[in-house]
Amino acid sequence: MSDVTVSQFADALKVPVDKLMKQLDEAGIRVSGADDRISDEAKSELLSHLRRAHGRPSEEVATSGPRKITLKRKTQSEIKVSASLGRARTVSVEVRTKRTYINRGVLEEQARHAQEEIDRLKEVEDAARRAVEEEQRRKADEEARRTEDEKRRRSEEDARRVADEDLRRQAEQRAREEADRSRKTADKPARIEVDARETKSYHRPELHVSTDMTSRYKKKKPLRGRRGVSAPADGRHAFEMPTQPVKREVSIPETITVAELAQKMAVKGSELIKTLMNMGVMATINQPLDQDTAVLVVEELGHTAKTTRADALEEGLQTAAAGSEAAPRPPVVTIMGHVDHGKTSLLDFIRRAKVAAGEAGGITQHIGAYHVTTPRGIITFIDTPGHAAFTSMRARGAQVTDIVVLVVAADDGVMPQTIEAIQHARAAEVPILVALNKIDKPEAEPDRVKAELVQQGVIPEDYGGDTIFVPVSARTGAGVDQLLEALLLQAEVLELTAVGDGPAAGVVLESSIEKGRGAVATVLVKSGTLKSGDPILAGQEFGRVRAMFDENGGAVESAGPSIPVQVLGLSNPPNAGDEFLVIESERKAREVALYRQGKYRDVKLATRTTKIEDVFSQMEEGRVQIVPVVIKADVQGSAEALRESLTRLSTGEVAVKVVGSGVGGITESDVMLAVASKARIVAFNVRADGAARAALKDNGVDIRYYSIIYEAIDDVRDALSGMLAPEVRDQIVGLAQVREVFHSSKFGQVAGCLVAEGYVRRNNPIRVLRDNVVIFEGALESLRRFKDDVNEVRAGTECGIAVKDYNDVRAGDQIECFERVVVTRTL
Ligand code: GDP
Ligand code: MG
Secondary structure, three states: OOOEEHHHHHHHHOOOHHHHHHHHHHOOOOOOOOOOEEOHHHHHHHHHHHHHHHHHHHHHHHOOOOOOOOOOOEEEEEEEEOOOOOOOEEEEEEEEOOOOOOOHHHHHHHHHHHHHHHHHHHHHHHHHHHHHHHHHHHHHHHHHHHHHHHHHHHHHHHHHHHHHHHHHHHHHHHHHHHHHHHOOOOHHHHHHHHHHHHHHHHHOOOOOOOOOHHHHHHOOOOHHHHHHHOOOOOOOOOOOOOOOOOOOEEEEOOEEEHHHHHHHHOOOHHHHHHHHHHOOOOOOOOOEEEHHHHHHHHHHOOOEEEEOOOOOOOOOOOOOOOOOOEEEOOOEEEEEEOOOOOHHHHHHHHHHHHHOOOOOOOOOOOOOEEEEEEOOEEEEEEOOOOHHHHHHHHHOOOOOOOEEEEEEEOOOOOOHHHHHHHHHHHHOOOOEEEEEEOOOOOOOOHHHHHHHHHHOOOOEHHHOOOEEEEEOOOOOOOOHHHHHHHHHHHHHHHOOEEEOOOEOEEEEEEEEEEOOOEEEEEEEEEEOEEEOOOEEEEOOEEEEEEEEEOOOOOEEOEEOOOOEEEEEEEOOOOOOOOEEEEOOOHHHHHHHHHHHHHHHHHHHHHHHHHHHHHHHHHHHOOOOEEEEEEEEEOOHHHHHHHHHHHHOOOOOOEEEEEEEEEEOOEOHHHHHHHHHOOOEEEEEOOOEOHHHHHHHHHHOOOEEEEOOHHHHHHHHHHHHHHHOOOEEEEEEEEEEEEEEEEEEOOOEEEEEEEEEEEEEEOOOOEEEEEOOEEEEEEOEEEEEEOOEEOOEEEOOOEEEEEEOOOOOOOOOOEEEEEEEEEEOOOO
């Protein structure tokens, strides 16, 4: 985030500028005026200062020990109250805070949170202090009354003790019966719980302030004091460190494992785990901790934490070789078009004719892309059909396609997916080249199809446009050479270039895990040269190129711009559309990958927690309506695109919950998932198998088949709209002017009115307006015309109005009559 001025920051924090300046000053951050810029470091310094500062009051009251860590998971302080009854009373204040984040990106937001947190804590402390004062006051009163009350009090005390004893016995009896009945070991704590609850209020007033649900795990803690194991009054432990501990500055990356963190602080892993446990974090030695937790535990152990800047790692990753000249590169082509128009046949023909030629017995494997060598140059085809794949890659910022070949069957013409393909290509600003396929067929009508395409704005050169049309047959191969020539021509016009030297960068086209080979990724090199042995970073994955293969399954040693290769050696399969980079070392690649994983996880957690919190809080109020869906699609790209688009339809009131999402045909288990979660199934280019069809029929699951994403989105949007609670709107139906006001013994105040507009109905709600300001809203007591009660009075008519529960209507006021109308809403 860029630096902001003090006044902007103050604005974001919602504190007055001068207060912020003062706080900055206290934090030792030098600023000369409100227009001074403050850096992110300064902000986090201020934040930690504020956190330190707020902790002080409670420490002063509670402990004299040098407790410095503030805003941790739990703050426990005890306030001792000298009592008159010989027994000291201790009010323990336990404040649990949620973790606070210091992520740079949301710093202002968090600073505000911290402020709120501080305010809240102060409130809690105030409440505690008030409680203590109250207690003391009460004590003092008691003291005064003590002598005369002593007798009575004693007998009362006795009675109370008896009652208490009784209660306890009863509770124990009950618990025992319970235990006898169920004979389960779990009943033991339950008994103690009962015991504690029943007796607590009599013996020891506990002020237990908790902001955290998990507090129930600690319930038994305060009992200890009662049982006489009470801690020293100042709250310090009996054991003290014999020597001054070494204070370390510990740098903390975005994620760090418990073991790594322990090593950095030079403590035993087990000790760290114990500390974490005390903070309420259960962790194993190899568990990665997020930065915030790590910071807290480092501070807990008395060291200072220094977070490494979140994006520092990402800097300097661009590895393009300096000083290298960009050279022409082959075009990268994607084939799109309506189903059955011959995309696969065309790709296959080109591959058979051009790729496999001369490869003796070479088994061509599907690697998601291939390149062909023609006498005039190389062309790379991306063989991940489906517009969704194209678009989802683009959505990730990976534009790999230079030219779209739009396959249109000459015997069929422009169809829905043809139009979709045109839209996708246009959106990506990629030139289209039309392949009029199936011209070998006698029923082919290339001219009619041309005309249809013109209607879509795809205009051939002979019609005065700039789109190249090539008639082809994927069956006979007619026109295929011309198509390839046209592609190279188009590429020349586009002047495609790339730097061919230096470390490679590119895009992941496809990835999977293969038996015996591990993670396999097909990547397209966009610049530089990828070599065997290169350390690489691909999205969140890292590794070293163990082996590379071309589209024929032959091992290759290097790949330059626009050349697709299959890469072995990544830690896990990256996502299609991820960027890959060659990094100077595998260690660095690993570090960045782990950082990205951490970041990704944080993002995921953050979005999920807010979502779930929102949903839960609203569900409690019964406000959120959920539309659960199961998504099945032909390729991962479509599934992801659908998941994203559908989830994005959610509002505060209605939400799409994707309970399942996957690739491939619909199976019985998908149906069962849908049944279990009362979900509808959104099937994109996939069909149900036999067992699934039977299950669908038996269970009456709502399943819809789509081949166009937008239609799926529209349907789900409709479903959501249907769940929107209808909106109730006020509609003003009439207005009456108050002429004069009478007082009747029978009706109280009666306003003599003239209905100026619309009508006034006896049973409609009304508002009283004075100078066009609403001063009262309610109902009518009576509506009369002359001496008769009436139900409605229309415009231009005089009437007497008595307003229910309101006696201050004056001449000159207006009475507005309205109706509540129910309006159905749409998203
Ligand atoms: P895709 O769905 O676009 O991939 O279309 P396919 O490549 O699967 O082709 C659909 C059908 O059209 C198959 O039966 C092909 O054999 C047939 N087909 C494809 N191209 C041609 C062609 O040029 N001529 C003829 N006669 N049939 C073709
Ligand atoms: Mg196909």
